[in-house]
Amino acid sequence: MQNSAKLRTLSFLLGSFFLCACSSSYQVVKSNRGEYKLSKDLAVDSSIIRTYQPYKLKLDSQMNEVLGYSDNELTKKLVGGESSLGNFFADAALVEARKTSPQIDFTMPSTNGGLRNDLPLGAITLSNVFELMPFENELIVFELKGSDVQTLLDYIARTGGQPVGGLTMKIKAKKPVDVRIGGQPFDPAKNYSVLTSDYIAGGGDGISSFKNPVSSKVLKLKIRDALIQYIKETKIKGVKISSKLDGRMTND
Template identity: 45%
Template sequence: MNQYKSVGAVLLASVLSFSCHKHFTVKSNEYKQYVISNEVAADSSVIRYYAPFKQQMEAEMNKVIGTASSELEKSSDPETSLGNFFADAILVEARKIEPAIDISFPTTKGGIRNSVSAGNITVANIFELMPFDNEIIILKLSGAGVQKIADYLAASNGQPVSGIRLKVVDKKAYDVTVAGKPLDLNREYIIATSDYLANNGDDQSSLANPLERRNTGKLIRTALLDYVAEQTKNGKSITPLIDGRIVVSGN
């Protein structure tokens, strides 16, 4: 090891010495643009190299892990079946880590990247739904902190949540309940979210300054995969659900 360090030191010294006495400037340059199209012949040696890995990946990604009874559609509505599925799944899986979790707020509507079609659900479908390596984070918030979440949900026309319900009038939150009970500003609540939101992603100030923070090491995507697989094991399909957890009213 010392021999390699000595050789490296000599080479470095030589380079430094050389660079101190020589100076190069670009006299001219030229480039040629190669257009990638169907006219470019495939390199068979490259194909042979990656083909086994491609086949293995496709076999894993095309694996069926569950079924959806009908489409879970991505939309901008205050409450969506896709958002409810996402948040409910994270609440169930996060409670396996911390049973005392009250609320799941794992993503915003923009963080859900694709709808889930009716029929078979594959591993690839979940990767398309959640392509990011975001981790489940557990936060302890004051009642006032949860009120900030409710205020954000109201002002932003709803987001995927579970365990919390509210009514919205003129973008203000009313009748906020957690686990069926009115929000108590004097107590503390446990929240499951993502590291992205917990780290102020999407300017998420409602989760700032928690009383406690716990990193779980479990990816949101893995939790979704586990949830769908467990539902299948129990003989259940993923069924779209709209239950009035966020109700927007007029004046």
């Protein structure tokens, strides 16, 4: 028992020694704890406002920048497996990605759940795009075997339709039929170049189609940046965004 007590004492002293040796010269000498209830009745602290106000004004000026204009409201409401917002989202990502990877056959850059906010009729601001796409997701191009593309098509059909570009299909009894990629019938024996996000590629929303690609290429292009660039380009051209339902995805 005496030996055990000595060992515990020695262990404590050694631990204290190493703790002191590794710690900085600063020590807590006093600590207070308090609770503050937050409510609408809480008085405004003008000193805090004065501190953050210059930063808020600068951020507001940036977020209120008008990137372009839309000819119609773009909503995520699904009609027959597609939505005006989903069509815009997929088309914009595909156009911008093809500038560096023109071989891309089709895209599914997001799931319906990833479309976080509608875009308004008229002016589209930087804030609108951040509200639509608040995540830092990157675009990646994958070369997939036809069998892996088939599992992706099965997922799209099983979930009632997803945002796609460069691809048309019909959904019958939750199965993909009459699939066309780039205007040509889908060939399960071929490899296809597919654009998607790092979230989906990593298995997001239960998608496993990108686990064993033939090859992959990170474009170093965030989806949000692709959307911003696409909207800005329409403004430079003097045209408005007009994304409507076009039958790329039907659900019988």
